[in-house]
Amino acid sequence: xxxxxAPTAAPVAGSSNGFExxxxxxxxxxxxxxxxxxxxxxxGEITAFERLAExxxxxxxxxxxxxxxxxxxVELTKVAALHERITQLGGDPFEAMAPFCAALDNFxxxxxxxxxxxxxxxxFVGDGLANDFYREIAAFLDPQTRELVVASLDEDGDHAAFxxxxxxxxxxxxxxxxxxLALWGRRLMGEALTQAQRVxxxxxSLTALLTGGVDRPGLDLAALGRMFTRLTERHLERMGELGLxx
Amino acid sequence: xxxxxAPTAAPVAGSSNGFExxxxxxxxxxxxxxxxxxxxxxxGEITAFERLAExxxxxxxxxxxxxxxxxxxVELTKVAALHERITQLGGDPFEAMAPFCAALDNFxxxxxxxxxxxxxxxxFVGDGLANDFYREIAAFLDPQTRELVVASLDEDGDHAAFxxxxxxxxxxxxxxxxxxLALWGRRLMGEALTQAQRVxxxxxSLTALLTGGVDRPGLDLAALGRMFTRLTERHLERMGELGLxx
Numbered sequence: 001x002x003x004x005x006a007p008t009a010a011p012v013a014g015s016s017n018g019f020e021x022x023x024x025x026x027x028x029x030x031x032x033x034x035x036x037x038x039x040x041x042x043x044g045e046i047t048a049f050e051r052l053a054e055x056x057x058x059x060x061x062x063x064x065x066x067x068x069x070x071x072x073x074v075e076l077t078k079v080a081a082l083h084e085r086i087t088q089l090g091g092d093p094f095e096a097m098a099p100f101c102a103a104l105d106n107f108x109x110x111x112x113x114x115x116x117x118x119x120x121x122x123x124f125v126g127d128g129l130a131n132d133f134y135r136e137i138a139a140f141l142d143p144q145t146r147e148l149v150v151a152s153l154d155e156d157g158d159h160a161a162f163x164x165x166x167x168x169x170x171x172x173x174x175x176x177x178x179x180x181l182a183l184w185g186r187r188l189m190g191e192a193l194t195q196a197q198r199v200x201x202x203x204x205s206l207t208a209l210l211t212g213g214v215d216r217p218g219l220d221l222a223a224l225g226r227m228f229t230r231l232t233e234r235h236l237e238r239m240g241e242l243g244l245x246x
Numbered sequence: 247x248x249x250x251x252a253p254t255a256a257p258v259a260g261s262s263n264g265f266e267x268x269x270x271x272x273x274x275x276x277x278x279x280x281x282x283x284x285x286x287x288x289x290g291e292i293t294a295f296e297r298l299a300e301x302x303x304x305x306x307x308x309x310x311x312x313x314x315x316x317x318x319x320v321e322l323t324k325v326a327a328l329h330e331r332i333t334q335l336g337g338d339p340f341e342a343m344a345p346f347c348a349a350l351d352n353f354x355x356x357x358x359x360x361x362x363x364x365x366x367x368x369x370f371v372g373d374g375l376a377n378d379f380y381r382e383i384a385a386f387l388d389p390q391t392r393e394l395v396v397a398s399l400d401e402d403g404d405h406a407a408f409x410x411x412x413x414x415x416x417x418x419x420x421x422x423x424x425x426x427l428a429l430w431g432r433r434l435m436g437e438a439l440t441q442a443q444r445v446x447x448x449x450x451s452l453t454a455l456l457t458g459g460v461d462r463p464g465l466d467l468a469a470l471g472r473m474f475t476r477l478t479e480r481h482l483e484r485m486g487e488l489g490l491x492x
Contacts, residue, residue, distance in 0.1 A: 046308070046311070046312060046315065049299075049315055049319070050299075050302075050303070050311075050315070053295075053296075053299035053300075053315075053318070054299075056296075057296070062292070062340055062343070062347075063340060065292070065296075066292060066322075066325065069292070069295055069296070069299075069322050070322055070323070070325070070326070072299070072319070072322075073295070073318070073319035073320075073322040073323050074319075074323075076312075076315050076316055076318075076319040077316070077319050077320075077323065079312065079316075080316070094308055094309060097308070101308075
């Protein structure tokens with residue numbers, strides 16, 4: 001991966017990101033934003049589980065089925081800790097998820113894979129995109145929430161490697177597949193951006209995490225633009241890893 | 247649960263169950279038997295994952311869906327350690343599972359729940375029965391394999407409690423359901439025994455684990471009968487926990 005060609009990296013999440021945990025959490029607006037964030041991540045994991053479990057049925061071999069099923073299970077086992085944190089912050093996990101169900105359900109409805117290979121690419125691209133976004137947003141969180149969000153990212157290395165190997169094998173055996181899957185990757189990214197915009201427009205409290213508050217640091221419009229550029233660049237790198245022109 | 251009314255308990259799994267690990271594993275017959283056992287457990291977990299993930303779609307609420315999905319995920323996350331042990335013993339995990347696919351697939355095909363409630367009862371009864379069987383057979387294993395098999399049992403307490411609560415609530419709201427579900431429970435047990443018999447008839451190496459060998463302790467026919475009685479008794483206790491006459 002051409003890491004060096006990526007635009008300016010995201011701010012490194014450290015304990016000195018401009019506010020103290022207790023102060024931040026005493027602010028009801030910040031607390032509400034964090035509950036929103038944990039809600040959307042939780043529902044994202046649940047729908048990812050459902051889709052991966054469903055897509056694993058298309059697997060041509062038991063090995064493939066087990067690999068995709070394991071990716072599905074890993075997503076779901078992250079939910080308990082996220083829900084616990086929502087409860088700690090005074091929220092209800094299921095109420096916190098409710099505002100995001102439509103957008104995430106729509107994303108999956110509009111990107112139902114037509115075969116096993118599309119399912120694999122979706123698993124890899126979708127998981128990667130979600131992880132990148134969480135890593136970006138983690139920099140704007142109080143240390144305890146940040147740790148939770150970052151901890152829910154780092155377990156999937158093996159499964160991602162499995163996907164890369166399988167997709168490359170299958171394209172090598174049938175090169176025209178590459179063109180179809182490159183289009184598929186663009187559609188996934190387009191639909192993700194469409195739904196993300198809808199969520200951002202509807203949920204001021206969530207966007208406030210990124211844009212900051214009176215006493216919390218945040219991004220101006222230019223910095224937000226750079227963040228989206230980074231997310232897009234990394235998506236292109238991932239497509240490249242799969243051997244696809246994006 | 248009327249634990250005291252159960253027939254003689256299974257032999258307690260201790261380190262003094264009559265053979266040393268190294269001796270046992272040096273015996274190719276024993277090793278083959280253990281690979282068979284780990285194969286059938288692994289494929290059982292994979293099919294349980296598939297069925298629970300599928301049945302979780304029938305859930306009336308997101309809470310219910312998450313609970314059943316989590317049960318599914320827990321099953322699947324046990325597979326990696328079982329496969330690792332098969333490899334350690336010189337076997338191939340996928341070859342080890344192959345002889346049991348037909349029986350387990352048939353079990354699930356013949357017991358596809360027609361609604362959410364049947365899915366819940368199946369999850370509870372199926373999981374309980376499998377766990378009881380593994381606990382029985384663990385007594386006949388070398389210490390290291392036994393520990394692995396026993397470790398794969400003990401995580402589901404919360405989820406089982408969730409099922410009991412939900413089934414009791416739903417029957418309280420609609421008492422005639424109880425009769426239908428009692429029949430369903432009998433059908434699950436009947437189908438499990440049918441498939442288990444088929445496996446036992448086909449796989450001598452697996453039954454040899456229970457009946458012993460020249461230098462390994464085992465059960466005689468009367469003791470085998472008592473084991474089946476214990477499994478049946480515990481099934482009836484579980485139906486009772488759900489508030490169902492079995």
